[in-house]
Amino acid sequence: MIVKEGDTVYLRSKKNKFFIKVEKDKIFSTHKGNIDLNQLIGKKYGEIIETHKGEQFLILKPSLFEIILYGIKRNTQIIYPKDSAFITLKLGITDGMKVLESGIGSAGLTIVMANAVKPNGKIYSFEKEEKYIQQAYKNLQLANLEKYVEIQHKSLEEPLPENFFDAGFIDVREPWLYIKNIKNSLKNGANVGFLVPTTNQVSKVLESLQEENFLDIEVVELLERHYKPVPDRLRPEDRMVAHTGYLIFAKKGI
Amino acid sequence: MIVKEGDTVYLRSKKNKFFIKVEKDKIFSTHKGNIDLNQLIGKKYGEIIETHKGEQFLILKPSLFEIILYGIKRNTQIIYPKDSAFITLKLGITDGMKVLESGIGSAGLTIVMANAVKPNGKIYSFEKEEKYIQQAYKNLQLANLEKYVEIQHKSLEEPLPENFFDAGFIDVREPWLYIKNIKNSLKNGANVGFLVPTTNQVSKVLESLQEENFLDIEVVELLERHYKPVPDRLRPEDRMVAHTGYLIFAKKGI
Amino acid sequence: MIVKEGDTVYLRSKKNKFFIKVEKDKIFSTHKGNIDLNQLIGKKYGEIIETHKGEQFLILKPSLFEIILYGIKRNTQIIYPKDSAFITLKLGITDGMKVLESGIGSAGLTIVMANAVKPNGKIYSFEKEEKYIQQAYKNLQLANLEKYVEIQHKSLEEPLPENFFDAGFIDVREPWLYIKNIKNSLKNGANVGFLVPTTNQVSKVLESLQEENFLDIEVVELLERHYKPVPDRLRPEDRMVAHTGYLIFAKKGI
Amino acid sequence: MIVKEGDTVYLRSKKNKFFIKVEKDKIFSTHKGNIDLNQLIGKKYGEIIETHKGEQFLILKPSLFEIILYGIKRNTQIIYPKDSAFITLKLGITDGMKVLESGIGSAGLTIVMANAVKPNGKIYSFEKEEKYIQQAYKNLQLANLEKYVEIQHKSLEEPLPENFFDAGFIDVREPWLYIKNIKNSLKNGANVGFLVPTTNQVSKVLESLQEENFLDIEVVELLERHYKPVPDRLRPEDRMVAHTGYLIFAKKGI
Structure with a gap:
């Protein structure tokens, strides 16, 4: 499954977790670096995204x-x-x-x-x-x-x-x-x-x-x-x- | 929904409850009278069946x-x-x-x-x-x-x-x-x-x-x-x- | 403390336990042998008594x-x-x-x-x-x-x-x-x-x-x-x- | 029993509760007024003491x-x-x-x-x-x-x-x-x-x-x-x- 605009996504690194709503042209900031949400769109759930500082996050679809x-x-x-x-x-x-x-x-x-x-x-x-x-x-x-x-x-x-x-x-x-x-x-x-x-x-x-x-x-x-x-x-x-x-x-x- | 041969049915009177399998040409006996299972077949779930002594049982489809x-x-x-x-x-x-x-x-x-x-x-x-x-x-x-x-x-x-x-x-x-x-x-x-x-x-x-x-x-x-x-x-x-x-x-x- | 007539005593072997009342001239029978209650009287709590078959029981004072x-x-x-x-x-x-x-x-x-x-x-x-x-x-x-x-x-x-x-x-x-x-x-x-x-x-x-x-x-x-x-x-x-x-x-x- | 210097006392009004140590020449202040601890000494447990504003406190001995x-x-x-x-x-x-x-x-x-x-x-x-x-x-x-x-x-x-x-x-x-x-x-x-x-x-x-x-x-x-x-x-x-x-x-x- 593909991440779409408007999805709520669960981002999980080894130490941190965030629930965020995917919006166009937005930057999500963590103390481990920033994530450009445009880059999230079109990725598959289960893939990895990196902050600009190289911290890896799993892109997960939250369960009910x-x-x-x-x-x-x-x-x-x-x-x-x-x-x-x-x-x-x-x-x-x-x-x-x-x-x-x-x-x-x-x-x-x-x-x-x-x-x-x-x-x-x-x-x-x-x-x-x-x-x-x-x-x-x-x-x-x-x-x-x-x-x-x-x-x-x-x-x-x-x-x-x-x-x-x-x-x-x-x-x-x-x-x-x-x-x-x-x-x-x-x-x-x-x-x-x-x-x-x-x-x-x-x-x-x-x-x-x-x-x-x-x-x-x-x-x-x-x-x-x-x-x-x-x-x-x-x-x-x-x-x-x-x-x-x-x-x-x-x-x-x- | 209709009771079919082979269904497991939950029979419930005010005082008693039975889980029975619906088989042709069988009699189910309770101390409040007998139920002819042929008569169960074709009834709707939620309807009532009576024993030969007149005891009423609700015909229920058991939940998971x-x-x-x-x-x-x-x-x-x-x-x-x-x-x-x-x-x-x-x-x-x-x-x-x-x-x-x-x-x-x-x-x-x-x-x-x-x-x-x-x-x-x-x-x-x-x-x-x-x-x-x-x-x-x-x-x-x-x-x-x-x-x-x-x-x-x-x-x-x-x-x-x-x-x-x-x-x-x-x-x-x-x-x-x-x-x-x-x-x-x-x-x-x-x-x-x-x-x-x-x-x-x-x-x-x-x-x-x-x-x-x-x-x-x-x-x-x-x-x-x-x-x-x-x-x-x-x-x-x-x-x-x-x-x-x-x-x-x-x-x-x- | 000494076991006296009338005491309730807790007898404990490795496998069995009994609460018994100490009465004179009585025999207490277990499937591991008999205990002559006269021999219990005068023993100290914490001591051991043996059945006639040699099974050892601790003589304990029951707690409240x-x-x-x-x-x-x-x-x-x-x-x-x-x-x-x-x-x-x-x-x-x-x-x-x-x-x-x-x-x-x-x-x-x-x-x-x-x-x-x-x-x-x-x-x-x-x-x-x-x-x-x-x-x-x-x-x-x-x-x-x-x-x-x-x-x-x-x-x-x-x-x-x-x-x-x-x-x-x-x-x-x-x-x-x-x-x-x-x-x-x-x-x-x-x-x-x-x-x-x-x-x-x-x-x-x-x-x-x-x-x-x-x-x-x-x-x-x-x-x-x-x-x-x-x-x-x-x-x-x-x-x-x-x-x-x-x-x-x-x-x-x- | 009598309240003595050094006792820990439980003071209880309808709305408030305090555990205090009874010391000579001390004032205990509440928002309902002050208590002169000298006046506590010699009172009986179960009696009442009043603050200077008239608030009543039961003098209780705390349980273990x-x-x-x-x-x-x-x-x-x-x-x-x-x-x-x-x-x-x-x-x-x-x-x-x-x-x-x-x-x-x-x-x-x-x-x-x-x-x-x-x-x-x-x-x-x-x-x-x-x-x-x-x-x-x-x-x-x-x-x-x-x-x-x-x-x-x-x-x-x-x-x-x-x-x-x-x-x-x-x-x-x-x-x-x-x-x-x-x-x-x-x-x-x-x-x-x-x-x-x-x-x-x-x-x-x-x-x-x-x-x-x-x-x-x-x-x-x-x-x-x-x-x-x-x-x-x-x-x-x-x-x-x-x-x-x-x-x-x-x-x-x-």
Whole structure:
């Protein structure tokens, strides 16, 4: 694959790393010398580019993982890869599915789900805060996935298409208010997930799911622990993220 | 979608759940009555079937998640969804990629990666134990993903195509013996991952990766904690899986 | 120290371990031969005794840790050492203190706290279920700590001495019902702790503590992860206890 | 109990907290007004003192827990209460025991063990770095426990008394070099513990313990997770300490 104008490129030397957007007639400066971005255009991913001081950089195409963590601009707390990867597999999201999402936030999860439904499926993302929508769309463009997502400026209070979605994921403050509406919009047996940060919210979502006869209700949290990658002094990092959110999953029953 | 002969179907009543294979002229018996499997064929997923005693079951298509956990036959320890979902996203596996895997084991990870590279990519899975290959192939068939996987009865000691793979995942006992071979088979900047159960193996893999100038080396473990889904008595399950394996990730450098 | 009749003794060979009560004129049988318990009496702890077949056993005095895990009879879920050790240090329990406890359960925590207040302090343990009291007392006798504990058959609804306790620990189902009564019984600045298994209970205790102007309110949980002690295949155990309870701590304010 | 000159006192208002040393003719200034320390002397713990602006502070005696976390001066990484409480209980340390410790570091563990062996036991603490000893002694004085500890400027290479210690805890960089020496100094069946930060060190300690026929070898780590104490928005803190050290325990065999 060839580097084009507008691409986001991951430049990696032995010691340094940069995520940069490729623009014409621009110079990118590092303390190891400058890179003329015109020279990047037309190179193949995996090739090497040198600064004017001779420092070598690998030209890499960032993965979705890297785009989510280092590329997208965040206006909200994002759903992290440990969670978004699990959610997407747990919900069974795959090519061709129509998936309900609300809200879109910074599109951290949307990117992963959109990549899973392509080329024939679509994410229908309802976001009630207009201010997030434009940036979310740009973030999807960065990942080249915008055509698999339909963003609507809309709250979950408003009518949803009935018996329409193959799966859904809800990341709003009071999901229990909309469970009935969500249920009607899902096909029988469709998986739905929720992320909420507090135990009080978990309890309220569980109550609503039981009332609406959802099946296979589960609550899960994932903890990600990193180690210092030193072979002869292997040990966990001193600190870790202790909480991103509780994940709740269920299936629409009869 | 229509239920066909040979499908694996997830039948779910309010209280019970069954994964069954749809075969002609067979009766499936539950303590709530019998189901004539001929009547299942031709129904739509999401519809309801009744036992002769009137118990209603939803007819559901199992997700990949459910196929991995409840459907496939295991001859080996499988890689669990919490890990396989994260691995696939972390390695950046997506449509069109050529991915090295070794060994295939029971294909728990292969299923997730194959689903991610479809329709244009392929998993090249090298398994040195012949006895696992047939069952792994059947497990892929169950997930309807066999055409995206090429299984070879081959060890990582043997020659691999050079500069060929976009990503790789290695789950063998002594991965450090093959790092040089693996490196040669990867494209520049390609991500590679490893799962090993012991800290001693982690140290050895890290040493080899450093010697071969891999970049962005990371060691991670994921812990999955389940809660009893009872709204007014919310609490973690009493016991949990404490360890599946350490995950190591790196990128091929220059 | 000398082994006496009535002692509980930990016998440890290279391969086997037994906790036994030393009684006169009794034979203890192992598949490696018999031990005449009369011969144990008068031996020193740390000495060796042999079965009639020549198998050697170390004669050890069990620690409080071992008495709690292997010695006491449990009629209730006990508070485990990881928690009881932390509770006792966190509450600042030390020689001379008067400590409120309710309920006593199987005395797993009482043993640790009683050992900490001796020789001049006392645990005042209120247990409303009469059926637990006798066994709890026997368990304290096993640990030789019964004289540092005053057990009363009494609920926390009943009047408590005012401004009397230096610290307290509450392990009952609905602690929020008694917070005012508990507060009155504590000295200014005294630490109090609670163990509850569910998040709903945590919320209710926190609410009551805030209403009663407690200070330094904290919620903590401790997780204990064991490793297989194999030097060249070091790894966590496959499974672990995922939850014993949430610990809440606070200080009586003005 | 009465506040005396030289005491370390914990002053706690509704909003603020201070640990201060009580010195004659000094003024302690807060943004809520000044406290004349002469007026503190002679007050009872649990009483109230007011600043010249009328802000009320509870006068509290800090617990050992608070002294360790907020009072002692640290020249080294300390052993945290979650670990020191567990270590002390697991080793069975109680009144009258003679306990080997090396090194003393900042005495965070020594304080907890000294409090457990008093009034009749003693901690024998060997520290090879002279620079730590003076501060460790001051820290023990702060906890009023210095008379239960004998600090020696000495490495574990040097001869130890034989068959002398009832328990031991070792927190040095290469404990495996001294296992034989440590073993000889312990009584039969005595418990010994180790804290090491890396998995490589765990493996080496385990190897030495097996060679020297130690019994009941265990490896444990404790994780402490804190929650935001908000009743209607209960959730874990965003970040946590992910690693303090691996704990290894064993018993001297025959």
